[in-house]
Amino acid sequence: MSLFDEARAALKRLPGLGFRSAERIALHLLVEHPENLPALLTVLAEAAQKITRCRQCGNLAEGEALCPVCADERRDTARVCVVEQVPDLMAIERAGTYSGSYHVLHGRLSPIRGVGPEQLNFAALKTRLAEGGIEEIILALANDIEGEATCHYIREMIMKNFPQVKISRIGFGLPSGATLNYTDPATLKNALESRRSF
Amino acid sequence: MSLFDEARAALKRLPGLGFRSAERIALHLLVEHPENLPALLTVLAEAAQKITRCRQCGNLAEGEALCPVCADERRDTARVCVVEQVPDLMAIERAGTYSGSYHVLHGRLSPIRGVGPEQLNFAALKTRLAEGGIEEIILALANDIEGEATCHYIREMIMKNFPQVKISRIGFGLPSGATLNYTDPATLKNALESRRSF
Helix, strand or coil: CCHHHHHHHHHHHHCCCCCHHHHHHHHHHHHHHHHHHHHHHHHHHHHHHEEEEHHHHCCCCEECCCHHHHHCCCEEEEEEEEECCHHHHHHHHHHHCEEEEEECCCCCEHHCCCCCCCCCCHHHHHHHHHHHHCCEEEECCCCHHHHHHHHHHHHHHHHCCCCEEEEECCCCCCCCCCEHHCCCHHHHHHHHHHHCCC | EEEEHHHHHHHHHCCCCHHHHHHHHHHHHHHHHHHHHHHHHHHHHHHHHEEEECCCCCCCCECCCHHHHHHHHCEEEEEEEEECCHHHHHHHHHHHCCCEEEECCCCCCCHHHCHHHCCCHHHHHHHHHHHCCCEEEEEECCCHHHHHHHHHHHHHHHHCCCCEEEEEEECCCCCCCCCHHHHCCHHHHHHHHHCCCC
């Protein structure tokens, strides 16, 4: 295998890249614009070395520091939004409407894939709850079976140990811009169930 | 800007990657599977250092060596297929029906983008023609205005300097598997013009 083939194969192993897109990137970096490669290698190596998990919430952090959300004193620490993955947190941050803090589970309960509570970032959540000051836990997990199961697990845990904490779950229904005739039955069912007075 | 944002921005500059795909790859390499990163950085750095252009045909080569096609003594050196880019050569090689050699122009004539004959790999092609032994030049350039212009330029150059060399151009028409009702008028025109007795 030539070095070019090896580079393409390594790129193809990245998520979302197929044969063609990996080939295109390999040609870009190795043939057409090799001047762009050193900066990319440097920033990836440096980021890999310094990026850690926030010891408080599990979000991305740098070195020993708290993540930008936990470090921001203007954020409302009485509200904690529980998400599965860092990209979920990023998506909520981009929406720009949430001023509370987060807790990243780094997965969800999935007996079929052998993911139990010990594999997830639950211990740090319990510690935060035990420290006090949290008034509401907002569950922002996926709207599917495993997300549902994880929500139930968290609710049980909180109701048993911290009964004063309010628990809520994000709303389900029609996405923004959706029309009814192209909406699937499960979403319509959710939308009807979560109707509000108008 | 955080290190993660910098890494994502550097990935987003790669061809074919948008915000989401760059974020997905950054998370993969920096958070979910950091164990995969060193091998990727190593293979890219090593490939960038060693990959060169074949001094004979312009294809990818390693170090001072000729490219695998030029180095292969079983290839027919009397036939030279002229292509615009290395991926075009790779596509023809994957088709597995061509046993001649290649010449990679690394672009095509484009007055509007300031690409003249001096910017392309024409000098090496003339040298190869002058050395003798080439019986046929097969033009495998794009079926558009700039590809057409580049073909005309090469034909002029060969007819003037090497009149004994046969010049051909790859066929145009319906792609494999195509139906007529979904084929555009320009392709149908090409297909009718290049009809063969049957």
